[in-house]
Amino acid sequence: MKELKQLTRREMIKGLGAGTVVAALSAALPNERTNAEDLVVEQQRVKANRAFQRRTAVESFAFGDVQLFDSPFLRAQERDANYLLQLEPDRLLHNFRVNAGLKPKAPVYGGWESVEPWVEIRCHGHTLGHYLSACSLMFASTNEMKFKQRVDYIIVELDQCQRAGKTGLICAFPDGSVPLDQILNTTRFVGVPWYTMHKIFAGLRDSYLYAKSKLALDVLVKLSDWAIAHTRNLSDDQFQKMLNTEHGGMNEVLADVFSLTGETKYLELAEKFCHRALLDPLTQERDTLDRLHSNTQIPKVIGFSRLYEVTGDTNYLKAARFFWNTVVNKRSFATGGNGDGEHFFPPSDFERHLASAKTMETCCTHNMLKLTRSLFTLEPSALSVDYYERALYNSILASQDPDSGMMTYFQSTRPGYLKLYCTPFDSFWCCTGSGIENHAKYRDSIYFHDANSLYVNLFIPSSVRWQAKGITVTQMTVFPDSDVSRFRIAARQPVRASLKIRHPSWCTEGTIKVNGNLFTTSKQSERYIDVERVWRDGDRIEVTLPMSMHAEPLPGSPNIVALLYGPIVLAGRLGKKGLAPGTDIIINERTIGDVLKDEVTVPRLRGDVEKVLQQVKRSTDSSLAFRTEKIGDPFDVDLIPYFRMAHERYSMYWRVGE
Ligand SMILES: [Zn+2]
Numbered sequence: 001m002k003e004l005k006q007l008t009r010r011e012m013i014k015g016l017g018a019g020t021v022v023a024a025l026s027a028a029l030p031n032e033r034t035n036a037e038d039l040v041v042e043q044q045r046v047k048a049n050r051a052f053q054r055r056t057a058v059e060s061f062a063f064g065d066v067q068l069f070d071s072p073f074l075r076a077q078e079r080d081a082n083y084l085l086q087l088e089p090d091r092l093l094h095n096f097r098v099n100a101g102l103k104p105k106a107p108v109y110g111g112w113e114s115v116e117p118w119v120e121i122r123c124h125g126h127t128l129g130h131y132l133s134a135c136s137l138m139f140a141s142t143n144e145m146k147f148k149q150r151v152d153y154i155i156v157e158l159d160q161c162q163r164a165g166k167t168g169l170i171c172a173f174p175d176g177s178v179p180l181d182q183i184l185n186t187t188r189f190v191g192v193p194w195y196t197m198h199k200i201f202a203g204l205r206d207s208y209l210y211a212k213s214k215l216a217l218d219v220l221v222k223l224s225d226w227a228i229a230h231t232r233n234l235s236d237d238q239f240q241k242m243l244n245t246e247h248g249g250m251n252e253v254l255a256d257v258f259s260l261t262g263e264t265k266y267l268e269l270a271e272k273f274c275h276r277a278l279l280d281p282l283t284q285e286r287d288t289l290d291r292l293h294s295n296t297q298i299p300k301v302i303g304f305s306r307l308y309e310v311t312g313d314t315n316y317l318k319a320a321r322f323f324w325n326t327v328v329n330k331r332s333f334a335t336g337g338n339g340d341g342e343h344f345f346p347p348s349d350f351e352r353h354l355a356s357a358k359t360m361e362t363c364c365t366h367n368m369l370k371l372t373r374s375l376f377t378l379e380p381s382a383l384s385v386d387y388y389e390r391a392l393y394n395s396i397l398a399s400q401d402p403d404s405g406m407m408t409y410f411q412s413t414r415p416g417y418l419k420l421y422c423t424p425f426d427s428f429w430c431c432t433g434s435g436i437e438n439h440a441k442y443r444d445s446i447y448f449h450d451a452n453s454l455y456v457n458l459f460i461p462s463s464v465r466w467q468a469k470g471i472t473v474t475q476m477t478v479f480p481d482s483d484v485s486r487f488r489i490a491a492r493q494p495v496r497a498s499l500k501i502r503h504p505s506w507c508t509e510g511t512i513k514v515n516g517n518l519f520t521t522s523k524q525s526e527r528y529i530d531v532e533r534v535w536r537d538g539d540r541i542e543v544t545l546p547m548s549m550h551a552e553p554l555p556g557s558p559n560i561v562a563l564l565y566g567p568i569v570l571a572g573r574l575g576k577k578g579l580a581p582g583t584d585i586i587i588n589e590r591t592i593g594d595v596l597k598d599e600v601t602v603p604r605l606r607g608d609v610e611k612v613l614q615q616v617k618r619s620t621d622s623s624l625a626f627r628t629e630k631i632g633d634p635f636d637v638d639l640i641p642y643f644r645m646a647h648e649r650y651s652m653y654w655r656v657g658e
Pocket of ligand 1: 362363364409429430431432
């Protein structure tokens with residue numbers, strides 16, 4: 001992919017307005033609030049938010065304005081919803097109650113939540129945070145009260161725990177506040193306590209934003225105040241030393257607390273949570289990512305992007321943009337995933353890492369999509385959506401077991417290996433947590449808008465209600481099985497607006513018809529095609545974006561390629577050797593690569609890349625199924641989209657040549 005632009009006009013007007021608002025807030029706000037002051041805070045919050053909005057060029061739509069129709073995405077959402085309802089809040093709350101001196105109401109879950117060998121990572125309680133986010137997103141997506149009821153129940157419980165605990169801290173570590181006390185005292189500590197706390201902070205934020213729980217904001221503010229009080233005495237050096245340990249997106253979520261309350265003390269803490277060891281080189285556009293833990297870095301950078309949004313400090317934007325370009329263009333596999341054994345490796349070493357079963361942690365892609373989305377709202381670009389689409393289909397949609405609804409940890413590039421999924425009640429990996437969020441929010445990035453334009457980013461059957469313009473746009477498509485998408489406008493009255501249809505990088509020539517007549521033929525990809533006119537009720541748009549077979553070499557290895565049809569990575573079906581039903585659902589992610597490692601023959605494809613592409617034939621039915629013809633050595637192979645591959649051995653990269 002090409003790079004995102006390096007300079008924008010928006011950068012020139014850095015800090016416009018918001019600095020003043022922030023300074024005013026800082027002077028005006030006392031620490032303790034009375035009811036009358038609540039109103040002032042609310043007014044200032046609105047003002048502060050207005051200032052932030054100057055930096056976002058586009059807005060997303062409320063979940064309630066977007067409907068999903070039948071598609072793999074809707075089915076993934078339904079499986080996720082089903083799983084969320086099987087989890088028991090009282091079990092997730094177990095340790096929170098114990099730490100508050102309250103009697104637990106149900107036994108604790110296993111896996112990362114309580115048992116060996118994971119006790120030392122101190123991720124206890126991370127699932128509850130993700131669960132709050134997922135149920136809140138699911139409520140916003142479906143409007144089903146049972147998700148809101150679960151959120152409300154948990155928030156009431158957490159409020160009770162917070163009151164009983166008296167300090168403001170709520171946590172589920174088996175040794176109470178000890179891991180946090182130790183990391184704050186810079187004494188010896190275990191695990192990743194701030195990483196875990198970030199999930200709880202974020203769950204409370206999402207409960208407020210998506211499930212409308214006012215109480216969640218109160219709990220979040222008290223928890224944030226606890227964080228301020230307990231980090232107050234750290235010197236800058238001590239703080240930075242603390243940040244050498246994984247701490248999720250603490251800078252991001254505290255920037256959110258600032259924007260929700262208008263209180264600058266949270267912004268100050270958010271900025272303290274910026275890890276200079278990453279921020280400084282990124283600001284200087286230096287790539288120092290080799291051997292760093294991937295999922296530790298990405299959330300910090302989401303925080304940088306968010307901090308640009310709320311402060312206008314262009315160093316944050318520069319850092320976020322450089323990181324994105326580096327990871328997407330130099331450090332990603334064809335599916336949009338990155339890393340091996342959770343770590344970035346030197347970009348010259350892809351071939352060596354290809355045989356690993358521990359490439360591409362799903363959380364990393366989850367977070368890269370969050371970062372992409374954040375940057376897109378600041379600087380809308382069809383190029384960044386190309387990455388979003390690539391990773392959404394080939395990693396996120398690909399991460400869910402179509403039968404059990406369970407989720408992948410690594411998505412292995414090892415030729416002949418397979419996807420392994422978590423168990424429902426005994427794993428609770430990081431990727432289980434981010435996974436339950438993934439499938440609850442597909443509708444958040446299909447459409448965006450500014451004052452006059454509707455951005456159509458993804459080709460997913462759906463509709464969007466654009467209230468400001470009084471129109472609803474309905475998209476009907478079976479993409480990627482077909483390259484035609486049809487849109488219909490419902491308008492209360494004629495209205496002028498622009499529909500910006502994305503022309504993706506994988507399509508050389510797209511055509512757009514309006515009401516059956518050719519509107520334009522576009523030969524320039526990686527941009528939006530502007531369809532501006534006065535829209536009337538019943539208007540129809542037909543978008544044809546032909547896909548073709550193409551090869552993408554493994555970085556640095558021109559003779560090892562992935563095969564793609566449009567944005568869809570195709571994987572070769574290599575059978576079920578050694579695989580009995582259910583054996584690909586595992587408790588312990590650490591065994592990935594050690595289990596089910598039967599020898600499997602992976603054919604090489606004879607001929608140069610051009611010949612290989614000619615000899616991959618599409619089946620005549622409508623599904624995206626292909627087969628190599630007379631080039632496979634020792635045998636030809638069936639290819640299907642990687643996102644449809646499950647319970648079967650596969651390869652997504654092929655050696656080509658004579
Ligand atoms: Zn993970």
